[in-house]
Amino acid sequence: MSRIQTTFATLKQQGKTALVPYITAGDPHPNHTVNLMHTLVKFGADMIELGVPFSDPMADGPVIQRASERALKHKVGLTAVLQMVKDFRAVDQKTPIILMGYANPIEAIGAKAFADRAKAADVDGVITVDYPPEECADYVQELRSRDIDPIFLLSPTTEPSRVDLIVKQASGFVYYVSLKGVTGAANLDINEVSGRVADIRKKTNLPVGVGFGIRDAATAKATAAIADAVVVGSRIVTTIESSTDENLLSNVAALMTELKTAVDAAKQ
Amino acid sequence: MQLYDMPDVRGHFGQFGGTFVAETLVEALDELRVMYEKYRHDPVFLAEYAYDLKHFVGRPSPIYHAKRLSDKVGGAQIYLKREDLNHTGAHKINNTIGQALLAKRMGKPRVIAETGAGQHGVATATIAARMGLECVVYMGSEDIKRQAPNVFRMKLLGATVVPVESGSKTLKDALNEAMRDWVTNVHNTFYIIGTVAGPHPYPMMVRDFQAIIGIEAKQQMQEMVGRQPDAVVACVGGGSNAMGIFYPYIDVPNVRLIGVEAAGHGLETGMHAAPLTTNSPVGVLHGNRTYLMQDNDGNIIETHSVSAGLDYPGVGPEHAWLKDIKRAEYVAITDDEAMAAFHNLCRTEGIIPALESSHALAYAEKMAKTMRKDEIILVNLSGRGDKDINTVAKLANITL
Numbered sequence: 001m002s003r004i005q006t007t008f009a010t011l012k013q014q015g016k017t018a019l020v021p022y023i024t025a026g027d028p029h030p031n032h033t034v035n036l037m038h039t040l041v042k043f044g045a046d047m048i049e050l051g052v053p054f055s056d057p058m059a060d061g062p063v064i065q066r067a068s069e070r071a072l073k074h075k076v077g078l079t080a081v082l083q084m085v086k087d088f089r090a091v092d093q094k095t096p097i098i099l100m101g102y103a104n105p106i107e108a109i110g111a112k113a114f115a116d117r118a119k120a121a122d123v124d125g126v127i128t129v130d131y132p133p134e135e136c137a138d139y140v141q142e143l144r145s146r147d148i149d150p151i152f153l154l155s156p157t158t159e160p161s162r163v164d165l166i167v168k169q170a171s172g173f174v175y176y177v178s179l180k181g182v183t184g185a186a187n188l189d190i191n192e193v194s195g196r197v198a199d200i201r202k203k204t205n206l207p208v209g210v211g212f213g214i215r216d217a218a219t220a221k222a223t224a225a226i227a228d229a230v231v232v233g234s235r236i237v238t239t240i241e242s243s244t245d246e247n248l249l250s251n252v253a254a255l256m257t258e259l260k261t262a263v264d265a266a267k268q
Numbered sequence: 269m270q271l272y273d274m275p276d277v278r279g280h281f282g283q284f285g286g287t288f289v290a291e292t293l294v295e296a297l298d299e300l301r302v303m304y305e306k307y308r309h310d311p312v313f314l315a316e317y318a319y320d321l322k323h324f325v326g327r328p329s330p331i332y333h334a335k336r337l338s339d340k341v342g343g344a345q346i347y348l349k350r351e352d353l354n355h356t357g358a359h360k361i362n363n364t365i366g367q368a369l370l371a372k373r374m375g376k377p378r379v380i381a382e383t384g385a386g387q388h389g390v391a392t393a394t395i396a397a398r399m400g401l402e403c404v405v406y407m408g409s410e411d412i413k414r415q416a417p418n419v420f421r422m423k424l425l426g427a428t429v430v431p432v433e434s435g436s437k438t439l440k441d442a443l444n445e446a447m448r449d450w451v452t453n454v455h456n457t458f459y460i461i462g463t464v465a466g467p468h469p470y471p472m473m474v475r476d477f478q479a480i481i482g483i484e485a486k487q488q489m490q491e492m493v494g495r496q497p498d499a500v501v502a503c504v505g506g507g508s509n510a511m512g513i514f515y516p517y518i519d520v521p522n523v524r525l526i527g528v529e530a531a532g533h534g535l536e537t538g539m540h541a542a543p544l545t546t547n548s549p550v551g552v553l554h555g556n557r558t559y560l561m562q563d564n565d566g567n568i569i570e571t572h573s574v575s576a577g578l579d580y581p582g583v584g585p586e587h588a589w590l591k592d593i594k595r596a597e598y599v600a601i602t603d604d605e606a607m608a609a610f611h612n613l614c615r616t617e618g619i620i621p622a623l624e625s626s627h628a629l630a631y632a633e634k635m636a637k638t639m640r641k642d643e644i645i646l647v648n649l650s651g652r653g654d655k656d657i658n659t660v661a662k663l664a665n666i667t668l
Contacts, residue, residue, distance in 0.1 A: 055435060055567040056553060058447045059290040065434055077565025103288055103552040108566030130288045130552060134278065157295035157454070166291075177292060181452035 003096040003124045004149050004172040007046055008207045008228060017224040019044050019263045020209060021256065022100065022233035024051035024067035025084055026076025028240060032248060034087045036240075041095050043253045044260030049127070049231060052081050052101030059129045061184040063234040066241065078105040078114075082121040089122045098125040098151060098172075106131075106139070115142035125149035125172045133169040140169050153177050154200060156192070167204035173229060174206050179213045184234025188213035190222045197226050217262035224266035232259060272518045274589065279468020279556075281589035287467045288552045293447070296454045301469045303374050308476060313369060320365045321480060324398065325355045327362075328484040331492060331646070336616045337633075344639035346632050347497065348649040349485050349513060352621065358651030359481060359509045360391035364460055366477035368395040371458035378402040378457045382446040384411055384439030384505070385577035385624065386418025387651055388462030393427035403427040406445040408438040411576045418655050436570045439505075439580050443554050463506025464584030467555025471584050478512025485646060486516055497646035499524040499635065503627040504598065505541065505578035507587045509650035518595060527587060528631045530573035531600035541571035541579050544591050544598035553581070558588045574603035574659065575623035577651075601627040607663060609633060610653065622651035623659065 001009070011018055021040050025033050037048055053071035057064060078101070085097050099118065106114045106128060118126065126148060131139060133152060140150045149172025154163060157180065167174060176197060178188040188210075197208050210223050211231025223230045236255060243251045279285045287297060307313040321327040329350045338346045351359040364381075371379055379401050383389030389405040396403035405422055409431040412419050422429050435441040443466075450459040464471045464478075482500075489496050500517055502510035504527035514525045532540035540546070543559040551560040553568060561569050561581040573579045590596035601609075606623060609630035613621050621629060625648070632647045639645070653660070661668050 053567075055569075056440060056444050058444045058554070059292065059451070061448070062434075069434070072567065075565075077563070077567060079565065104560070104562065104568070105566035107551040107557075108549065108562060108564065129290045130555070132287060132289065132291060132294055135286050135288055153291040155290075155292040155295075158291055159295060159298075162294065180292060180454065182448045 002147055002149060002172065003094070004047065007096055008173065011046060015267050017227060017263050017266060018046035018229035019260055020047045020049055020229050020231045021045050021236050022049040022051060022231060023236060023240065024053055024064060024071055025081040026053055026071030026074055027067040027237065028070055028248070030074050030076050030080060030084070033084050035249060036252060037088045038091065039249045039252055040256060041092060043256035045095065045256065047096040047098060047229070049098045049100050049233070050081065050085065052078050052099055052105055054102040054105060057102065059182055061182040061234060063184045063237050063241070067237045078109065082117055082123070085121040085123055096124040098127060099123055100127040101129070103128055103130045111139040111142045115146050115148065118148055119146040123148060125151045127151045127153065127175060129153070133166050144171065151175055156180055156196065160199070163200060163203050167206060170206060172206070173209050174200065174204065175209045175211060175231065176200060177212045178210050183212055188219060188223070190219070193223065194226045217258050220259050221262040221266045224263040230263055274586065275468065275472055279472060281585050282592060283550065284558050284585035284588040285468060285471055285556050287555060288557065289467050289555045290451070292451045293467070296450065297467055303370060304469050304473050307370060307373060313373070316369055317366055321362065325361050325365070326353065327480065328488070329353050331485060331488045334617050337613065338636065340616055341633045341636045343636040343641065344498070344643040344645050345641070346636055347644060347646045349481060349646060351481060351509065351648060351650045352619070352625070352652035356387070356391050356394050357654060358387040358391070358622065359478060359512060360388045360462055361394065362480055362512070363462065363474050363477040363508060364388070364391040364395045367458065367460040367473070368399050368401065371401065371460070372399060374458060376456055376458040378404070378453065379460050380404045380406065380446050380449050380457055381460045381462060382406050382439065382442035383462065384442070384579060385575065386411065386415040386422070386655060387577060389427070389429070390418050390421045390425070392460050393422040393425035396427065397425045404449065405429050406432050406442040406449070408432045408436070408442050410437040411439065414659055415576055415655055416658060439576070440554070440568065463508040464511045464586060465506045465554055465556060465558070465582060471556065471586055474508050475511045475515055475586060478508050479515045481509065481512040481648060482514065482516035485513060489646065493644065496520055496523050497644040498639070499526055499645045500648070501526045501528060501628045501632045501635070501645055502648035503528045503578060503624045503650060504544070504583060504587060505530070505580045505624065507584035509648050511584060511586055513648045514590070514596060525590070525596040526631065527596055527598045528627045529598060529600040530575060530578035530627060531602040532572040534602055535600055539572040540600065541573045541581065542600040543581065543583050544587060545600040556585045558582050558585045574606060574663070575627065577622070577624040578627065599631055601630045605630040610660065619649070620653040621649055622653045623656045625650045
């Protein structure tokens with residue numbers, strides 16, 4: 001069983017929802033990233049979504065765009081990100097790491113070479129924002145043959161017939177984007193999300209994660225009640241952005257504690 | 269018999285093109301694809317498009333024999349397809365009319381656009397005013413500085429111009445920002461992409477709406493000189509004016525198709541916008557797979573050209589395909605060469621060309637010298653240079 005599957009299975013037994021924080025690798029500085037990852041785990045992360053910086057993050061709002069730009073100033077690209085995962089694994093062999101990024105850095109290496117290197121770094125899952133399933137059958141095959149989960153997004157506008165297509169390609173979990181727009185855009189409508197998640201569950205046994213627009217304890221709690229994983233991105237990146245070198249880890253720890261309490265309270 | 273039949277149903281030109289977008293945009297593109305398929309051969313739709321091209325744009329645009337230029341250069345005869353005479357001053361309006369008519373049929377009251385030189389922004393603002401649509405144009409803050417007259421025109425036409433401060437603050441970043449707007453406002457918004465890039469169906473649709481250039485040219489050349497040109501030359505940034513004039517010629521044998529990219533400060537300096545000429549690696553950006561200027565990590569690198577309209581790190585996927593199948597050739601012209609051609613056309617023919625089109629002119633001059641006097645080069649003069657006066661004044665030390 002993959003780390004992602006194991007994590008979901010354990011949480012299910014405990015009646016809990018996974019808390020999945022997102023950070024952009026290399027933000028605010030590459031020296032911080034591995035420490036930040038350990039802090040996220042220490043304060044409640046069940047998995048980590050690690051953003052691969054990209055020059056043209058089309059699906060991201062201004063908060064994560066700025067994080068990407070900060071990381072790119074320090075020349076943090078896919079190769080550096082994979083090294084960070086390796087460094088993290090030297091200490092933590094348990095927490096699943098999911099890379100989230102865009103197609104072109106993978107295209108630059110090639111699908112097969114990327115899958116090899118991701119495996120060597122012990123990556124568990126990959127979300128490639130601009131690879132819809134129709135365009136990446138070979139890539140998905142390369143990942144799955146190495147037990148790396150290709151994780152796909154579903155959106156409020158995804159037609160039911162496409163949900164069928166996507167869940168067939170996906171493994172690990174499926175990621176429901178809870179609003180129309182870019183990351184960090186607005187507050188989600190929990191009733192609408194609830195209905196959509198229920199529809200998705202009719203089509204797949206894969207766990208369903210929900211993200212985009214979860215910005216505080218209240219929305220995290222409401223989302224945790226209906227999802228198997230709650231992904232929090234822009235809110236964490238905002239905290240990183242407004243922190244100094246001195247209070248970065250403590251600020252992130254405080255936010256994580258708040259979110260973890262909220263998520264754990266959801267199903268009790 | 270139609271020999272050339274690209275792209276496939278999912279928008280692929282061989283390995284190029286496609287639909288590389290986030291899931292949040294898939295439905296919108298599906299809707300657009302279905303609507304475009306429905307109307308692209310619809311006689312009523314096409315009649316409306318033709319009416320506006322004739323009465324609003326002033327088409328057909330003439331072909332002009334640049335005789336004094338040809339004599340001065342010495343060699344082949346240079347003919348100009350006068351897209352600079354179109355309403356709004358460039359070929360861009362051909363496409364915006366088509367897409368705006370589609371927006372109307374799809375019931376979208378708001379249109380958005382990205383723009384580099386500002387020509388597509390002006391063309392979108394113009395047709396939005398003409399059809400009573402709300403219009404928002406995204407433009408890199410660097411481009412706003414160098415294309416001030418066009419920013420002013422867009423504002424006069426009632427459009428909102430949004431400066432884009434992210435990334436390199438140029439065309440590619442404007443495109444990113446327009447995509448972000450679209451994904452957020454897709455229920456009431458139509459995204460009018462200005463070039464033959466973006467996800468399917470845009471490269472095909474924009475090509476089809478620009479193909480009027482080549483369709484007219486074929487007929488006009490036949491009438492004027494009784495034959496087709498030996499070579500068709502057009503500048504390539506994203507590549508819409510080139511695709512528009514090339515497309516109807518793809519199946520015509522013995523007509524060389526030559527796309528001219530921006531060599532900026534020189535290909536050897538790395539400061540250029542010539543992904544095809546330099547054999548850049550293939551990658552994915554803005555929804556399609558194509559040749560892309562990028563670093564080893566797959567991040568897009570900053571490009572340079574004196575002309576904002578060519579300052580783009582990728583190129584339309586159909587150009588990538590035409591290069592690979594060797595149906596078109598791609599070359600590059602430096603800023604200095606383009607500037608020289610710019611001044612040359614001003615002084616010998618009384619035509620002020622856009623800096624983008626000056627790249628095509630510069631290459632045509634080079635080629636003409638190597639050809640016989642009875643050979644013919646047709647240059648797509650894609651736009652007029654009024655918008656570039658500030659840039660040229662600065663470079664040529666002319667006091668305004």
